[in-house]
Structure formats: structure tokens, C-alpha cells
Amino acid sequence: MNSGVSDVSVLVTGGLGYLGSWMLIALLRQGYRVRASLRDLAQEKQLRATLAPFTTSLHRLSFHRASLLRDEGWDSAMQQCQFVVHTAAPVRRGDYRPQDIIAPTRQATLRILRAARRAGVRRLVLTSSAQAALPPPQGAAISDETQWTGLDDTGTSDTVRAKTLAEQDAWTFVRTHGGPELVTVLPAFIQGPVVSADYSASIGLAARILRGKMPLLPRLGFCLVDVRDLVDLHLRAMTHRDAANQRFIAAGEFLWMQDIAAAYRDAFPERAATISLRSAPDALVRLLALFSGELRQAVTSLGQRREFSSAKAERMLDWRPRPARESLIEGALSLLHKGLA
Template sequence: MSESVLVTGGSGFMAGYIVRELLGRGFRVRATVRSLARADTVRERVATPGELTFAAADLLHDDGWDAAADGMDYVVHTAAPMPVGEFRGQDLLAPARDGTRRVLRAAHRAGVRRVVMTSSTATAIPADPGAPADESTWSDLPDLPRYAYPRAKTLAERDAWNLVRSWTGGPEFVAVLPANIQGPALDDDLSPSTSLIRMMLTGRMPMLPRTGYSIVDVRDLAVLHAEAMTSPDAAGQRFIAAGEFLWFREMAALLRDRFGDRAAKVPRRELPDWVVRAGARFNAEMDQLAPSLGVRTRLSAAHAERVLGWKARPAADSLTDAAASLFDLGLA
């Protein structure tokens, strides 16, 4: 019989691609959703042959996690609060930390062999902005609203390592640290990173902050999760998933070059740093952007390349495919 995998946060953008990848490799997949009413939507989004079932579980509550993990060989934990939607302006720390503990304890009680946690490169921000970062780097950020998301991700991942190290007999643990996730949207329920491209294409971003991201394609990220789950050499490791760094101005220029008249609303002018810093006093999004102004991140994925044979595709391809999917879906 094929092995079974529990994927938490099954209705998410990244989780959809991970479920696709695992089904394609012959695994039986159970995905958690907060409401089983979402199951048909997720099934249509994934659109891949194989055994896909669902379990209702919420990071904020204990109910459902033992039943979700029961009989599973692996857990891929992607579910996490983001500072958008229902969590905009809300506490991220407690849901991130408590939810991670709930998933891990359920996996431990169920005798799961290995847990792969989706962390973030936000957990590997060096003390010196722009300095090189690898899997040995850990963020150490002050308790300020602008750092709520990276602090939540960092503390949740640290909790996970401490918890699994306190147990004997497993499960094994692996952390995957994605950079900014791009790639084709599956439907109109967009991720925050894909929404950035939509804002550029639709003119909702009239000027470009002087910032940028290292980019990873969601399809490559799904492959990395699968390899981290199955490779004997991955146990006990962190893996940065990051490709090329692009400034916002470079992303915008790429979209204009690739899509011509369809990208006519993509901004050309950069927003002065002083405007962002002034606006940061009144606007949460600008406050979060302010520390990254003029900072080029230098994230190394050499460990994933060496241990798992993983390789990120060109960032231009990821952005092009993301934009093309938005046009195809009528969202740009």
C-alpha cells in the first residue's frame, strides 16, 4: 500500500501544489481544512488523480488534530497565520506557536515517521541587513508590530525544534524556509505574494517601493517539500528555498517587457524612501516595508542543492507564469 501524508492548511496556495506533487508521486493525502465545506473547492483546485481525503482541524483549537494525524506516515505542516485577511492587525504569535505545538503533538501521538514544517526565510534574517544568510542563521528581532510576522515564524520554528528534541522515538523533523513564493495562481483565492503581482498589473501600486525579494517558484517549493519528506539525509535539517533576488523595479520592468500593452498599468516610478518612512507612522504595510528599503537579501540555497539535488528555476519564469495565470483567470 502507498504511504499516507497529512498536509495541514490544505486550502492554501502552496499546500495545493504540495498536494499535487505528493499525489503525483503516489502518496495517499489527507488535507486539513477548517471547514469541510472547503473540501470540494480544494479538490477542484488540485485536480490531480489519486486518493485525497479531508479532515476538519483548526490551529486555534485542539479538536480534530488527533483524528487528522491518525494512521499517517508523514505530516507536512504548511498551515500558519499571515498578516492579511482575518489576521490583519491581529495577534500572530499565539496561533503560530500554539498551532505548531498542536500539530506536532498529534503527530507524536500518532507515531508519524517525519514532520516537514513550512517555516520561512523570515526566520533567517541576519543581524547585519544584507549579510549572507544560510540555515545556521536565526532571526533575533525586537517585539515591535512591524516584526510580528517574522517573530511569529521564528518562535514557532524554534518551538518545534525544542519539542521534537525533547522526545525519544520520533518523529523526525525537517524545516523548509521559503522566500517570496511566486508561480501560477490556481484560482481566484490568491496568496499575498501573487496579489503583489496583481497590484502591479492593475495599477493598484502606483509607485514602487525601493525594496525586493528573493523568489522561489511554488512548483519548485512543492518538489523540495516532497524531497525533504522522503530523503534519509534530510532528517534534522533546515533547508532554505530561495532563488534570485529581484527589486520591485526589476519585477515591474520584466512584466512590461513580457506582456507589453497588457502590462500598461505596471508602475515605472520608485517611491522615495522618505515617503515610506513617513507613512510607516500611520500605515502598517509601510511600517513593515521600512526596514527592507534598499536591502538586497543574500539567501543561500546551497544546502538544499547539495543534500537534496534541488534547484530553483529562474525568477523571471515564475513571475511570467504568475502574471499569465492572472490574465487567464480574468484577475488582471
């Protein structure tokens, strides 16, 4: 515990989620006074029980009712907070219209920024996405923070549009209004141990592979980042003097889905017969995407090797991602231990 931060208050949005719960754990371990926003305070008991095995400092954690879809509650939640870490997003899964995800994501980001400015918050760290920094079709092989995803590209999914537009809105807001200080963190494909059954879609993919629910693997690949390393980068972005008004990509090694499945087969030979390494034909994936909203969001990435550089975070913040396979295996072990795979 760092006693020097014992009087510093931090609000985390999305504390019930995969990244948010790890963020709460890390902040409490470092000695901060931590607040978490919840849509429904009835979730407090569940979240405290979830976090209890990871920290003995739950007495420094308080909960505040606030929804990303409404203004009410945010002024109170941010009162006397020096920092806000905004990890939450009104993400819709399955079938939805573009307006069901793009407008709410943009509105939520501006709602948080307006409240932070009214409360006099010193710095806000926004979780964006590495998908908001995609190069143009004929652009660089490895993307960095200077890139912005082209919104006119017909291959850009609604989820990527929402993240890109929301981050652009945030930068426009601080340029226009002069505060709070803004830092954006752009994570790649998040892996690593789970805290509870409320984990991200990226971990859900790992769980399906481990359970043998993916007999055919689409030709999709990802740069991976461990959730614990991602939390570490958020905390460095929150406190480092030079991080103000900067974007930071959080990404490690690139692996194809077949590489991920092979890593699981090597680590868990007793499941070798269950974990498939067979590739799905692109034509089949495109056909199935006609009936699946989630596949429609992924089909534009088939066969594309999109890599991201974290050199800026490594250089400015002395941040390092751990090996991808270490993250995969520790994530799989946590899923197995909790009976989730």
C-alpha cells in the first residue's frame, strides 16, 4: 500500500465488469480511496463478495448509483475525486441497429466528461480501443497512436465506429472546454485471469475454445494484452506527469485464433481432443454472418494481420506487456478453476 495516496479519491466507471473489477483491485491495493459507479446499488453486495478474495481494503471502496444513459448521479459520484477512470461502455451484443450502440456510446462519454469538468476532476483516463487506431487499407503494417480509424471505410464495424467517434468526441471536448486533463488508453484483445463470471467477449471466445464449442476457427487474429497489464497502463496514465493529453496503445504479441487454440492444447493435453485447430472457410463465416450480429462485426477482419505498437507507452511510461501465451494460460486456468470452461 502506498500511504501517499490514501487521501486521493478515484472514481471507476464499469467496476462490475472485467477490466473495471481488476481496476478496483489495483487501486485498493495501492491505497487509494475508490468509488465505483453502479446502475443498481443492489449489485454492491455481489461485487464486494467478488473482490474480497483479492484485497483486504474494501473499507476504502464506496458505491454510487449512476447510469451511463442518464445524467443523474454523476455529480455526486465525482464529488472531491481527483481522478476518473472511465472503463464502462453501453455495449450491445447480438443483433442491433447502428444507432443502438453508436449514439449511446458517444453520449455516455460526453456525459462523463461534463460531470468530471463540473466536479473539478484533475485527470480522466478513458478506455478506448486499439480498433480506433486502424490504418487505412493500404497504410502502415503496424499501427500506432498517430492513426485514426477511417470512418468512411465501408468495412468499419459499428462497434469500431462507436469507439472511434466517442474518443474523438472526448478530445474535441477537452480542446473546447480546457479540461479535465484527458488520457486515452487503447487496448487490443484483452486476455488474462477472470475475477468473476462477468467477463468480456474476448474471454468468452477463450472459454468457447476451451469447451470445444468452436469446431471451426475463423481466420481472425489479434494483438493480445493481459488485463493486469492493461490496468497497470491505466494507472501509469492516471499519475504520470507527461501522460496528460496523450493516447497510449496497449498491445502485445499478435496471434491467430489457431495459435491461441494450439497454446491451449499444449497447456492442457487432456483437452486436446476437445480443442479444435480446424480453420473455417471464409465463405462459410460470411454466410453465417448473415444470421449473427457478432459475426457481422468480425467478418471485415477475416485474414487481416492488424498489429499495433505499444512503443509509446513503453518509452514514456516504462510499461511492458507480458508474453501473450502466459496471459492465455493464466486466463484459461482461472476459467477452469471457476468452472467457467
